[in-house]
Amino acid sequence: MPVTARQFLLNGHPRGRGIEDSDFKLVETQIADPGIGEVLLKTRWLGFDPAQKGWMENIADYVTPMAIGDVMRGSGISEVVESKNAGYATGDLVMGTTGWSEYHLSDGSDLTKVDKDLPPTAMLSVLGTTGVTAYCGLFKVGKPVAGDTVLVSGAAGATGSVVGQLAKIAGCRAVGIAGGPEKCEWLVKEAGYDAAIDYKADNVRSQIKEHCPRGVDVIFDNVGGGILDNMLANIATGARVVICGGISRYETGNLPAGPQNYFNLIFRRGTMAGFIVLDWANEFPAIRKRLAGFAQDGRLAYREDIQHGFENAPATLKRLFSGANKGKQLLQL
Numbered sequence: 238m239p240v241t242a243r244q245f246l247l248n249g250h251p252r253g254r255g256i257e258d259s260d261f262k263l264v265e266t267q268i269a270d271p272g273i274g275e276v277l278l279k280t281r282w283l284g285f286d287p288a289q290k291g292w293m294e295n296i297a298d299y300v301t302p303m304a305i306g307d308v309m310r311g312s313g314i315s316e317v318v319e320s321k322n323a324g325y326a327t328g329d330l331v332m333g334t335t336g337w338s339e340y341h342l343s344d345g346s347d348l349t350k351v352d353k354d355l356p357p358t359a360m361l362s363v364l365g366t367t368g369v370t371a372y373c374g375l376f377k378v379g380k381p382v383a384g385d386t387v388l389v390s391g392a393a394g395a396t397g398s399v400v401g402q403l404a405k406i407a408g409c410r411a412v413g414i415a416g417g418p419e420k421c422e423w424l425v426k427e428a429g430y431d432a433a434i435d436y437k438a439d440n441v442r443s444q445i446k447e448h449c450p451r452g453v454d455v456i457f458d459n460v461g462g463g464i465l466d467n468m469l470a471n472i473a474t475g476a477r478v479v480i481c482g483g484i485s486r487y488e489t490g491n492l493p494a495g496p497q498n499y500f501n502l503i504f505r506r507g508t509m510a511g512f513i514v515l516d517w518a519n520e521f522p523a524i525r526k527r528l529a530g531f532a533q534d535g536r537l538a539y540r541e542d543i544q545h546g547f548e549n550a551p552a553t554l555k556r557l558f559s560g561a562n563k564g565k566q567l568l569q570l
Contacts (some may be wrong), residue, residue: 238267238270239269239270240267240268240277240340241264241265241266241267241268242266242267242268242308242338242339242340242341243261243262243263243264243265243336243338243339243484243547243548244263244264244265244266244308244309244336244337244339245261245263245308245309245338245550245551246262246263246264246280246305246306246307246308246309246337247260247261247262247268247293247303247304247305247306247307247308247309247438248260248261248262248305248306249261249293249305250293250295250305251290251293251294251295252294252296255555255558256549256551256554256555256558258552260293260551261309261337261550261551263548265384266338268324268338268340268341269281269342270319270378270409271319271320271321271342272321273321274321274322274341274345275321275322275323275343275344275345275550276317276319276320276322276325276342276343276344276345276348277317277318277319277320277340277341277342277353278315278316278317278318278331278335278340278341278342278343279316279318279339279340280313280314280315280335280338280339280340280341280497280547280570281313281315281316281330281357281569281570282313282314282357282358282361282543282567282568282569282570283311283313283335283337283553283567283568284311284312284313284314284361284362284365284366284367284565284566284567285311285553285554285556285557285566285567285568286312286366286367286557286566287482287557287558288482289309289310289311289554290457290554290558292310293309296477299513299515299536300449301345308336308337308338309336309337309550310334310336311334311336311337312332312333312334312335312361312365312366313332313334313335313361314330314331314332314351314358314360314361315330315331315332315333315335315341316329316330316331316355317326317329317330317408317463318332318340322344322345324345325345325348326517329350329351330350330351330357330362331348331349331350331351332348332349332350332351332360332365333347333348334347337547337550339547339570341425342427347413348524350458352364352525352529353507354529354533355529355532355533358468358541358565358567359539361528361565361567362395362539362541362564362565362567363399363528363532363537363539363565364462364528364529364532365565366393366514366523366527367396367399367565368394368399368524368528369514369517369521369524369525369528369537370481370514371396371397371399371400371403371526372399372403372477372524372528373399373406373514373516373517373520373526374457374479374512374514375387375400375403375407375457375510376403376407377487377512377517378477378479378510378512379454379455379457380477381399381404381407381409381454381455381476382407382408382409383407383408383409384408384409384410384491385404385410385454385455386409386410386412386449386451386452386453386454386455386472386473387401387404387409387411387412387448387453387454387455387456387457388412388413388414388445388453388455388456388457388468388470389401389404389411389413389414389456389457389459390414390456390457390458390460390464390465390468391414391415391458391459391460392413392414392415392420392424392428392430392433392460393413393415393416393420393423393424393428393563393564394459394562394564395539395540395562395565395566395569396459396481396482396565397413397415397457397459397538398413398424398538398539398540398564399528399539400427400457401413401424401428401429401430401536402428402531402536402537402538403531403537404455405429405430405431405536405538406531406537407440409454409455409569410431411429411430411431412430412431412432412433412434412445412449412453413428413430413432413433413434414433414434414436414441414445414460414464414468415433415434415435415436416435416436416437417435417437417560418435418438420433420563421433421434421488422434423540423563427538427540428538429538430522430566431448432448434448436464441463441464441467442467442470442471445470445471446471447465449471451473452471452472452473452474452476452505453468453471453472453476454473454475454476454477455476455477455478455479456468456469456472456476456477456478456479457481458478458479458480458481458482459481459482460482461480461482465496466496466497466498467498468499469496469498469499469501469502470501472501472502472505472507473505474504474505474506474507475505475506475507476508477507477508477510478502478507478508478509478510479510479512480509480510480511480512481511481512484556486538491501531556534555539564539565540564541564541565541567542556542562542563542566542567543567543569544566544568544569545557545568545569546566547570549568550568552570553566553568554566
């Protein structure tokens with residue numbers, strides 16, 4: 238028989254400002270029984286990414302615009318509680334686009350079964366969009382070679398921490414930029430970075446020069462703004478600059494001014510390119526298998542920040558923009 242699910246609906250477009258509680262509306266909805274070929278899913282964990290604010294603002298043209306009243310878009314891990322699809326059995330754990338809903342229906346086409354070799358939440362972190370974004374951005378766009386210096390902004394975040402470790406696996410020197418001594422210590426002691434730069438402490442540009450004396454071969458930028466400008470000031474000849482995100486603009490919603498040091502791309506014959514990870518979706522299964530292997534043999538550490546309670550979904554998303562999260566931001570229902 239139908240089940241009742243709490244859902245968060247989009248109630249505001251946070252353009253030019255931070256996310257507010259009033260941007261969401263908590264409702265209860267009846268979820269119908271699954272039809273032929275469908276499964277009824279109960280959400281167990283939700284995953285959170287800075288890109289969700291862009292979806293709320295409708296500035297990301299690679300996804301369908303969100304209208305007021307839509308279920309808030311997001312990914313999650315769910316348990317199959319009833320199945321009329323031969324590909325899924327009751328009790329299966331799957332990853333997919335759940336939305337912020339306690340229950341939901343699916344025809345199974347957008348679901349991926351959870352890898353059983355690692356904890357289930359790994360499918361939202363190191364094996365999820367976070368991990369494959371790090372992998373594709375670094376190797377498909379950055380194209381590091383052994384001996385390169387790789388500089389990562391937002392390095393203590395879920396994606397940045399994976400980028401540095403993959404760079405080390407590829408034989409590179411990894412330098413990360415993060416906020417605060419605790420995050421910087423974790424980068425060096427746990428995530429294996431060669432050096433960490435605290436952007437809240439001293440002059441970032443001088444620290445980059447100190448830790449990257451031969452210049453930076455690959456920049457992996459998750460921040461934008463002034464941090465990107467400082468990184469561009471010290472690129473090596475032939476540098477590749479990978480633009481993954483821009484956490485610096487999410488609170489205001491305004492695009493930052495172009496970097497003043499972009500002419501270094503000319504002087505150093507460098508390139509700068511953005512990417513959307515979905516362009517390599519057909520390679521995700523193989524990439525996940527490689528990432529799982531790295532995690533299992535101890536070469537890839539990952540950290541998850543798990544909050545609790547469906548009612549706390551809006552507050553959990555906001556943690557991404559205050560820097561409160563340590564690793565991949567998740568919510569356990």
